[in-house]
Amino acid sequence: MLYAVETEKLTKYYGQNRGVVDLSMSVLDGEIFGFIGPNGAGKTTTIRLLLGLIKPSVGEAKIFGKDLPPAGGKLYRRVGYLPAEINYYPEMTGRDLLEYAAGFYNISNYQWVEELVDRLRFDPDQKIRTYSPGNLKKLGLIQALLHKPSLLILDEPGSGLDPLIKQELFKILEEVNQRGTTIFFSTHVLEEVERICSRVAMVKNGKLIHIGPVDELPGKEIRVVTFKTAGRRPSNVALEKLGKAQELPSRPGCYRVLSHLPVNELVSYLGRFDLDYLRITNPSLEEVFFELYDLPAGGGEKHHV
Amino acid sequence: MFNGNISTTEISLNRRGLMTWTLIVIAVILLYLGSFVFMEDLGMVEMIEDYPDAFIAGLGMTPEMFADINLYHGGLVLMYVLLLASIYSMMLAGGMITRDVDLGTVEFLYTRPVSRPAILVSKAFSFLVLITLFWIAIYLVSIAVGGFWVAPAVFDIYAQFAAHLMGYLACLAAGGIAFALAPLLNRTQSLTSLAIGLGFGFFLLNSLASMYGQLDFLKYLSLHYYADLSGAAAGEPFITGMVVLPAVFGTGVAVGAALIRKKDFTA
Structure with a gap:
């Protein structure tokens, strides 16, 4: 070869x-x-x-x-x-x-x-x-x-x-x-x-x-989900099922989640919420590294090849 | 071991510097050589004879210089021209190497299908062309000022040719030294400081060697000694110098080529 x-x-x-x-x-x-x-x-x-x-x-x-x-x-x-x-x-x-x-x-x-x-x-x-x-x-x-x-x-x-x-x-x-x-x-x-x-x-x-x-790129399944609910806030349990969630400080009631759920499951799960705003994007490389390899700390990697 | 594309481009990139330095040196020649006509009136010969011998030797002067335009121009004016020209030569030659590191163009130039030593040799060829043009201009201006204006009857263009040739060879040697040192530097600013330091250093070493008998050995470290401009202007060019100076150029280019081959371009 x-x-x-x-x-x-x-x-x-x-x-x-x-x-x-x-x-x-x-x-x-x-x-x-x-x-x-x-x-x-x-x-x-x-x-x-x-x-x-x-x-x-x-x-x-x-x-x-x-x-x-x-x-x-x-x-x-x-x-x-x-x-x-x-x-x-x-x-x-x-x-x-x-x-x-x-x-x-x-x-x-x-x-x-x-x-x-x-x-x-x-x-x-x-x-x-x-x-x-x-x-x-x-x-x-x-x-x-x-x-x-x-x-x-x-x-x-x-x-x-x-x-x-x-x-x-x-x-x-x-x-x-x-x-x-x-x-x-x-x-x-x-x-x-x-x-x-x-x-x-x-x-x-x-x-x-x-x-x-x-x-087979590690982290390829990760999606960045940004959403805002029209009604009451989702429970912590519901958010945890989606992934690592964070309420955006600048936009109360708006959440950003790094989700590992398969796309179909993710969309189906999000349907349970009364959504006012939804955006699903691919993560940046930094986000993938942060999620999979704890990049900022520089150690304690979760995955090794 | 030679690439015409690089040489042509280097000549083009350095033509403005050549014009600037040529104008500076022309101004020096006009000022110094042009003032020869006043020397007799000022009684310079008598005045110089009153100074201590070591002092006037250190300045590269002799009383006879102020009575003979050929000795005056070849031995004194060209000595100061050589001081400036050697600094320019080192800045030009070394700058051709350090500029690429400084500008970041190494990633362009050193990934072309030309070996590193061939790049340096091609640049050395450009240097040779530019310095030749520089000294041709100096010689022509010297003839114009000395031979057509100041002393048309006695200005010896053949003896002056020998003196200018020695100055030219000394500049080649200065360039060779810069080609050898430049791969060790990463900044053009460092190269400029080094060129000025070495240019004055060579001048001072020759002066000190002329002033003090105990320091006579220092002359061997000076390009001015090997150029022996006064001797060339008197019709007796220093043959050893004619061999040593081009050899320094060739050796410098060879050392530079060997060093650049091993250099890590990390910047």
Whole structure:
């Protein structure tokens, strides 16, 4: 089986500080792989290790079966990378930067680049120093995609983009994936992973805590239910059956519950209340981690993989 | 080991700095070389002869300089030009490396299909081009001011070429030192401080070595000694310097390439 990315006991310490610890995972060639964890979990460190920007303290990382040495080289031809924090030369225009990037791959036909510019509604003729974070993200995405890489490593690609552009981005990613590009998709937004990824790895405090198909994502059954009753307040017993409930201090009589009930059961149970307002959403990653792994305390995990 | 795309871009990114520093140095040449016409009237030769020998040696002066425009320009004006130019050279060369770390563009540049040593070598080539243009401009301005205005009959453009060439080689060496040190730094501000410190340091080491016999050995640590601008202006360029200075550049680039290969880009 061909792997686009492989790590074996990948560990990085910055002095005494933990980066990532014992990270072993593999990404199949051609899949869209989600890499998810809260801020500070070690996602960016892992990506920098994969790209050879930093050296591991222990362990190894391979791309297409080969070590990506710090000296870089031809293997980078097959890799496109979007960093989480985008920094380019402020005195250049977007077009200058794209031409500079294209120059590394001897690209002479700019049709694909122009298509990306159009689809992401990007104006390439402004100075980079004038771009908003959203436009910088678009520029970063175009430069990551312009040479049609075999492996696309994206660190928080959706952040800073408006919903319409984000939707277009996901379409583009699905298209390039269908053409054979493997996508390593790092994010802290659970919905983005569910929307596009086939498998997912979860990291917390630098350690891998789950890896598997996106349908088996821990906490996938959790729903955030916000409701207000028109009549009398529900009893504590009734609330406990729903899940961990909390009355919103700013809105008396309005409750927010993290519920593990199956959707049908949840809807049926909520029907018993005289509802004035109801909203059911997916939890944020932080909420999932809080619910399953006691994230804020950093210890006392309920589940271990 | 060379990427033209990087070199072209580096030249473009640094052209404004080149223009600024060229203008500064042109102003220095105009001011100092232009003032030579007043030297005889002021009786500078007699005045300098009255100073203690060690003092005038420390300032890189000799009484003869104020009577001979070639010695004056090559030995004195270019000495101050070299002081400024060596600082610029270190800021330019080192800045090409530290700027990417400082700006955060390492994640763009160092994930391209070019090895790290090749990136540094390509930048060193840009440095070579920019410093060559810088010294060509200095030489042309020197000819214009000295050869066409101040002393058309006696300004020796061949001897001045040798002096300018030595200044140019000293700047290459300064750049080489910066290329070797820059991978150890993460901030352009640190590099600027280092460039200014080293630029003045080289000047002072040569001055101290000239002033005190016991400190003569310090001259070997100074680029000004190897450049020997006065000797070159007198028609006797320092051959050892012509070998040592480019070797320092080459060694600096090689050390920088080895260091950057191992660097962790954590910032």
